Amino acid sequence: MITPDYVRRMAAYNAWQNRQMDRAMAGLSLEALEADRAAFWGSILGTANHLLWGDQIWMARFGVGAAPDVKLADSPRMHPTHATWSAERFRMDGRITLWAEKLRAVDLTGRMRWYSGAMEQEVSRPVGALVVHFFNHQTHHRGQIHAMLTAAGAQAPQSDLFAMPETG
Structure with a gap:
């Protein structure tokens, strides 16, 4: 289904996305980051925290x-x-x-x-599909954060995959 290169x-x-998001968030006050923006996880910081939580839970499931x-x-x-989130986000992205x-x-x-606590049951799925879900979950919530950052007056990140600087 997917390869290690993917x-x-x-x-x-x-x-790359998280570094951009971090810079955009750094330009906002804590009040702006915590403002309820009617998103599923409430605020910019709340959604960023949930996204980090999701990455931690999936990495643990993947044995890391x-x-x-x-x-x-x-x-x-x-x-x-923002500062405590940013430090942990940096560590998680390295992991x-x-x-x-x-x-x-x-x-x-x-x-x-x-x-699965969310489903309240035992779950079994193909590993490749779960890795795809892991990255899709990130993209989904960063899209929400992108919209909230824009609404808050921040410069939202460039999110197109093809625009990412080449890494090798």
């Missing part, structure tokens, strides 16, 4: 690092400031990049089984 490309895209110590419902409040660099084709085969 995963590496998506990991680079993820890090620990799962977050907060529940899904509490994910928007995981990091109370994702290192994972992607070490990935082999065989690592993307087979099935993964886990208990």
